[in-house]
Amino acid sequence: MIKLSAKKAGKEYKEYMYNFVDHICKFIGPRLATRDEEHKAINYIKEELDKSCDETFTQDFKTAYTAYPRGLVRFGGGMCLISFFFYLRDFHLLRYYYH
Numbered sequence: 001m002i003k004l005s006a007k008k009a010g011k012e013y014k015e016y017m018y019n020f021v022d023h024i025c026k027f028i029g030p031r032l033a034t035r036d037e038e039h040k041a042i043n044y045i046k047e048e049l050d051k052s053c054d055e056t057f058t059q060d061f062k063t064a065y066t067a068y069p070r071g072l073v074r075f076g077g078g079m080c081l082i083s084f085f086f087y088l089r090d091f092h093l094l095r096y097y098y099h
Contacts, residue, residue: 020048034063 024041031038042058049056 024044028040028044029037031041046056046058
């Protein structure tokens with residue numbers, strides 16, 4: 001009897017979580033860092049947690065929105081440029097070394 005009720009609760013919880021994630025994906029959409037959609041998702045999750053928790057809070061922190069993903073692209077591009085200069089330098093040195 002206990003196993004049946006636990007199984008039923010598991011199905012209800014699974015359905016609730018599916019609807020919760022589905023709502024975030026469909027109505028809030030993709031959430032890039034520091035964008036409005038991210039803040040909407042945070043507030044929605046907080047509202048859901050408020051229903052079952054004694055206390056919930058969010059913590060603000062500072063971040064550079066250009067770091068995601070543009071900062072990574074800039075960093076990768078810079079590293080490629082640096083490696084290209086090292087390649088040219090080595091190619092130049094090897095060419096004179098073997099001639």
